[in-house]
Amino acid sequence: MKILIVSDEESKYIWDHFDPSRFKGIELILSCGDLKAEYLSFLVTMIKAPLFYVHGNHDTTYITKPPEGCENIEDKVVKFNGVRIMGLGGSNRYSQGSHQYTEKQMKWRITKLKFRLWKNKGIDILLTHAPVYKIGDGEDLCHRGFQCFIDFMDKYHPKLLLHGHQHLNYGKGQRIHQYKTTKIINAFGYHIIEI
Known part of the structure; x- marks a missing residue:
């Protein structure tokens, strides 16, 4: 299955110069957060594939104006064409904003599932916004990843962990990491994968 993953920065290439041939065969779109609701609605309209999303730490407008035609999979496990996907959005807590969690709170979200x-x-x-602790994350509290994602991979061995939040233009430009049997992919901008 061919999947388009997106996060953090709307692609001018896609939004301003959409080329349907570039996205031929895409069966699913996954958003790791911090994108305009209008952009997600545009993607699901132009590509004609379902779109599942989790919240980024800046997705405060989704409460009053969620992306149309898209499905929020926060704290859920969903199946699409036999592929099992779990959503855990948000970032490490660094202020009083929404969609921010302490390590303990994120661990509790996993326990509830x-x-x-x-x-x-x-x-x-595993579809997240925040990265994994010490695997493609940042040094500051805001961009630090979650340790409980490592514990999760050790226990459940997902094929993929897709995240955003850590922009590739921040100086840590590696999109793909491997942790044991799990491939970790930073969805910054957009990227196409197959599973």
């Missing part, structure tokens, strides 16, 4: 993980016999993709 244990039954769904058991029922679905694990997952294939």
Whole structure:
């Protein structure tokens, strides 16, 4: 299955100069957060594939104006064409803003999904906004990843962990990392993957 992943920065190439041939065969779109609702609605309209998303730490307008035609999978496990996807948006808590969590709070969100993980016999993709601790994350509190994502990968072995938040133009330009059996991909901008 061919999947378009997006996060953090709207692509001018896609939004201003959309070329349908470039996205031929895309069956699913996954958003790792911090994108305008209008952009996500545009993607799902032009590409004609379902779009699942989680919140970024700046997605405060989604409360009053969510992206049309898209599905929020925060704190859920969903299946699409046999692929099991779990959504955990938000970043490390650095202020009083929404969609920010302490390590303990993020761990609790995972704990609350244990039954769904058991029922679905694990997952294939973990969709997050924040990165993994010490794997492509930042030094500052805002961009630091979550340790509990490492614990999650150790226990459930998802094929992919897709995240955003850490912009590739921040100086850590590596898009793809490997942790044991899990490929970790930074969705900054846009990227096409196959599973």
